Amino acid sequence: MARVLTWHVHGNYLLYLSRARHDFFLPVRPDRSHPYGGRAGSFPWPDNLHEMAVEDVRELDIDAVLYQSKDAWERDRFELLSDEQRRLPAVYLEHDPPRQSAYATRHHVDDPAVLVVHVTHFNELMWDCGEVPTTVVEHGVEVPEDVRWTGELERGLVIVNNLGPRGRRLGADVFERVRHELPLDLVGMGSAELGGLGEIPPPELAAFAARYRFLFNPIRWTSLGLAVCEALQVGLPVVGLATTEMSRAIENGVCGYVDTDVDALVAHMQRLLADPAEASRLSAGARRLGRERCGIERFAERWTDVLEQAARRRAPARPLRSRAA
Numbered sequence: 001m002a003r004v005l006t007w008h009v010h011g012n013y014l015l016y017l018s019r020a021r022h023d024f025f026l027p028v029r030p031d032r033s034h035p036y037g038g039r040a041g042s043f044p045w046p047d048n049l050h051e052m053a054v055e056d057v058r059e060l061d062i063d064a065v066l067y068q069s070k071d072a073w074e075r076d077r078f079e080l081l082s083d084e085q086r087r088l089p090a091v092y093l094e095h096d097p098p099r100q101s102a103y104a105t106r107h108h109v110d111d112p113a114v115l116v117v118h119v120t121h122f123n124e125l126m127w128d129c130g131e132v133p134t135t136v137v138e139h140g141v142e143v144p145e146d147v148r149w150t151g152e153l154e155r156g157l158v159i160v161n162n163l164g165p166r167g168r169r170l171g172a173d174v175f176e177r178v179r180h181e182l183p184l185d186l187v188g189m190g191s192a193e194l195g196g197l198g199e200i201p202p203p204e205l206a207a208f209a210a211r212y213r214f215l216f217n218p219i220r221w222t223s224l225g226l227a228v229c230e231a232l233q234v235g236l237p238v239v240g241l242a243t244t245e246m247s248r249a250i251e252n253g254v255c256g257y258v259d260t261d262v263d264a265l266v267a268h269m270q271r272l273l274a275d276p277a278e279a280s281r282l283s284a285g286a287r288r289l290g291r292e293r294c295g296i297e298r299f300a301e302r303w304t305d306v307l308e309q310a311a312r313r314r315a316p317a318r319p320l321r322s323r324a325a
Contacts, residue, residue, distance in 0.1 A: 002311045005057065005085070006066040007035040007076075010095065011043055012202060012226045016140055018049045019300035022307055025062065027054045027080060035069060042201045058082040064089040064311045070108050089311045090114045096223055097123045097244060104128065115310055119223050120245035137306060140299020141229040143206040149235035149283045150211055154273050156182065156239070157212040158196075159205070159227040160219065161189040171218030171241065174262060181266050182273065184216060210234050213279050214256065214272050216265075217246065224249055232290030237282035239269050249293065255286035 002022045008014055018024055028038035028051045038051035052060060057080045065081070065088055067073045077086060092114055098105035107129045109116055116134045118124040124136050163172050163186065172194075178184060186196030187208070200208050205227075209215065215231040217240030224245040231238055232249075238256035240246050250258045257268040272279045 002063040002307055003061065004064050004066050004307055005060065005062050005081075007068050007072055008037045008040065009035045009068040010226075011041050012141075013095070014049070015043045015045070015202075016142065016226075016296060016299060017303060018046050019140075019142075019296055020303035020307065021300070022304065023048045023050065024066075025050045025052055025060060027052060027057050027076075029054055035072070042203060044203065054080055058085070060085075062088065064091065064307055066090075066307065067092045067109075068095065073109060091307060091310050092116045094118050094123060094127065097126050097221065098128075102126055106130065107132065115306070117306060122245040122248070123223060135306065137299065137302045139224060139226060139229045139294055140296040140302075141226055141233060141294050142296040143230055143233045147206045147210050147234055149237075149287070151213045151236075151276060151279050151283065153211045153213060154183065155212055156184045156214050156216045156269055156273075157209055157236075158184055158186045158216050158218060159188055159209070159225075159231075160186070160191075161199075163188065163196075164190060164194050169219075169221050171220050174218035174220070174241070175216075177262065178216065178218065178266060178269075182269055185212070206230055206234050209236055212236065213276075214239055214269060214282075216240065216269065219243075219246075229290065229294040232286045233294055235283040235287035235290070237272060237279055237286055239265055239272075241265075251285070251289065254282070255289045256282055 004022050005025050008026050026038045027036055029036035032040050036054060039045040039049060073092060092109045094116055103126055105128060107127045109132055112131045114132060116129055116132055118134060118136050119139060121136050124134055158175055160170055163170055186194055187200050189199050192198045209231060214237040217228055217238060220241060220243055228238055232255060238250050240258050242258035242260050246258050250256050259265050
């Protein structure tokens with residue numbers, strides 16, 4: 001088991017990442033500003049996730065560094081880490097698809113000794129990583145075993161953080177268009193500003209979502225959202241745009257519907273509102289695909305292997321420590 005330095009970039013992802021069999025150390029600033037929040041929030045953080053003050057990072061005895069943002073790679077690497085730590089095994093977790101160009105953006109990690117991990121096959125396809133090695137670790141999520149889709153609310157649910165400021169990329173205009181044609185509730189950080197219901201604490205979100213007839217994902221351009229993966233595991237039918245990894249994750253007529261024709265999506269959602277039996281059939285498919293595609297055990301095992309192999313490849317003479325060390 002390795003001792004790994006990383007950052008609190010995405011709370012849900014960090015929670016699931018901590019299921020890997022390693023110890024993770026998080027740099028923390030007094031104001032807990034992003035991404036130095038450590039074990040902040042209402043997440044049930046496990047014991048293998050540790051906080052440390054940013055000024056103490058240079059003295060930390062670690063086996064590897066897991067970067068999760070361009071800022072960490074270009075700034076924190078030099079400001080927080082010692083020379084020795086910068087020579088340690090390094091993995092870069094890329095959460096997003098490229099922004100400037102869908103297919104011609106060169107990734108900012110240009111060190112072939114670093115492994116870039118993408119969260120979807122779409123992202124790996126679109127980023128130009130040159131000679132830098134890449135791999136894909138698809139999302140894994142976990143929802144309470146006793147939470148199942150019921151669908152009694154004749155409404156659709158949209159789960160997007162800060163939808164207003166993120167605009168067209170996250171589909172704010174699509175959401176506004178569709179909400180005038182059928183009943184939708186928006187939840188997430190900043191959702192109240194758009195007439196939504198506010199943020200639901202992560203431990204409560206699965207049970208909250210399970211009452212809705214379907215999840216609508218209006219996002220044009222981002223990675224496959226963890227909210228989509230969690231919805232599938234609950235058994236929530238998913239309707240969304242057939243862009244990025246969504247076109248691969250959702251099987252039409254099996255667990256929901258994806259299309260680039262918004263009118264067609266509205267028709268699918270209207271049918272689900274009118275036909276609970278059809279929604280129930282899709283719910284069964286969603287739960288099956290969610291377990292197959294987004295299992296937390298597979299995800300944790302992949303990350304355990306990726307970090308362990310990276311450390312051994314870069315520092316074969318240095319034994320990995322047990323968690324008790």
